[in-house]
Amino acid sequence: DSGVTQTPKHLITATGQRVTLRCSPRSGDLSVYWYQQSLDQGLQFLIQYYNGEERAKGNILERFSAQQFPDLHSELNLSSLELGDSALYFCASSVGRQGNDGYTFGSGTRLTVV
Amino acid sequence: GENVEQHPSTLSVQEGDSAVIKCTYSDSASNYFPWYKQELGKGPQLIIDIRSNVGEKKDQRIAVTLNKTAKHFSLHITETQPEDSAVYFCAASIADDMRFGAGTRLTVKP
Numbered sequence: 001d002s003g004v005t006q007t008p009k010h011l012i013t014a015t016g017q018r019v020t021l022r023c024s025p026r027s028g029d030l031s032v033y034w035y036q037q038s039l040d041q042g043l044q045f046l047i048q049y050y051n052g053e054e055r056a057k058g059n060i061l062e063r064f065s066a067q068q069f070p071d072l073h074s075e076l077n078l079s080s081l082e083l084g085d086s087a088l089y090f091c092a093s094s095v096g097r098q099g100n101d102g103y104t105f106g107s108g109t110r111l112t113v114v
Numbered sequence: 115g116e117n118v119e120q121h122p123s124t125l126s127v128q129e130g131d132s133a134v135i136k137c138t139y140s141d142s143a144s145n146y147f148p149w150y151k152q153e154l155g156k157g158p159q160l161i162i163d164i165r166s167n168v169g170e171k172k173d174q175r176i177a178v179t180l181n182k183t184a185k186h187f188s189l190h191i192t193e194t195q196p197e198d199s200a201v202y203f204c205a206a207s208i209a210d211d212m213r214f215g216a217g218t219r220l221t222v223k224p
Contacts (some may be wrong), residue, residue, distance in 0.1 A: 032133055042214055042216040042217050043158070045212070045214075048210065051200055055210060056210045056211070090157050090158070099210070100207050104160070106157050108156075
């Protein structure tokens with residue numbers, strides 16, 4: 001157990017639907033990062049939050065949004081889902097805002113859009 | 115922004131042999147270089163990292179070397195074991211920006 005908790009582990013939904021992925025960071029970590037990993041692909045950075053505020057944005061689609069709550073857990077909302085959104089979504093956390101103390105990844109949410 | 119290239123994309127070695135994975139980065143200001151191991155069905159796990167003020171770091175059978183002049187860094191695994199089979203990702207970081215390589219699938223044949 002890495003200390004980063006992601007729920008649900010698996011999610012199957014239909015095209016056009018909306019889903020919410022949840023992440024609880026490791027105790028003491030203030031930064032949360034979201035990554036998308038498609039089949040046999042690398043890790044695509046989506047967005048980072050630090051202590052409740054958006055810190056950095058990557059290749060996140062307009063259909064996707066995220067937030068970090070006062071208790072530091074984060075949610076990634078994916079709407080108007082398309083088949084191509086099927087992927088593993090990872091959350092990672094770090095102590096600082098810059099991540100150069102290493103990321104701790106959760107075990108991911110596997111999203112399947114049918 | 116930073117660009118990280120990783121080679122090879124796949125690597126197969128015999129148990130007991132060494133494995134080397136290489137990464138290059140584009141921004142000379144990058145100062146933190148972690149390596150992650152991702153086993154099947156799991157999230158990436160940090161296995162070793164190095165900062166720009168250090169040339170080499172070892173942890174048991176794994177080591178990382180950094181050549182700042184050439185802007186490349188490498189992961190070395192000695193005496194490979196079947197449990198080393200996984201996908202390995204390198205990354206380079208400047209401030210808020212952490213960029214990952216595309217990954218190397220390492221297979222260790224018993």
